[in-house]
Amino acid sequence: MICVYNVATPVITYESPMETQINEGESLELKVSIRGVPTPKVSWTPPRGLHVSDVTIDKKEKLSCLTVDDIKANGSGTYEVVAENGAGTATAEFNVVVMGSFNSIVRIATYTSS
Secondary structure, three states: OOOOOOOEEEEEEEOOOOEEEEEOOOOEEEEEEEEEEOOOEEEEEOOOOOOHHHOEEEEEOOEEEEEEOOOOHHHOEEEEEEEEEOOEEEEEEEEEEEEOOOOOEEOOOOOOOO
């Protein structure tokens, strides 16, 4: 008997712009669609200044959405989404700039270490 298993490395497709500028107090919504076999596990990482409790993550079938209601300046930075399964891993990043109350751009540097 021969067993054949279908596997496909995860693929992430942006459903929201990769670069986003938003006003403080608005709601941020970042969406991606995810494909892969078996179904990939999806995780999001917000910028270092943002508390995980401030983030809502909604996963429906092949769509994953991160939402931050009433975003503040500490919401600026890089948001990362990772999809992984037995066939591999895919990563995508969103760069978000939150405009402060005095129309000044607030940026928070993010660092990646290997």
